[in-house]
Amino acid sequence: MMKKILLVCAAGMSTSLLVNKMKEAAQNKGIEIEIDALPVSEASSVIDEVHVVLLGPQVRYQKSQVDALVKGRIPVEVIDMRSYGIMDGEAVLNRALELMG
Incomplete structure (x- = not known):
């Protein structure tokens, strides 16, 4: 199953730049991973x-707010x-992969 990372942001350009750099890093490692960036108001739809x-x-x-959405999951x-x-x-x-164990 493909791992998915969600970045919660202020919907700025900087976050999409970071997403691209993370995707690049994943490709270099040969890891298939899905990374999305959303403002907190939309996070609940994919949480x-x-x-x-x-x-x-x-x-x-x-x-x-996010902790309340994920309920410790x-x-x-x-x-x-x-x-x-x-x-x-x-x-x-790397930190995200660490957290996912």
């Missing part, structure tokens, strides 16, 4: 299908500020 949720640092205040974490700042797709992907 039951994803395996981990990562929040952009700029929406870290919405973590409790999957890991929820705020993306490391530095990795996000330098758009390190590989580091963010």
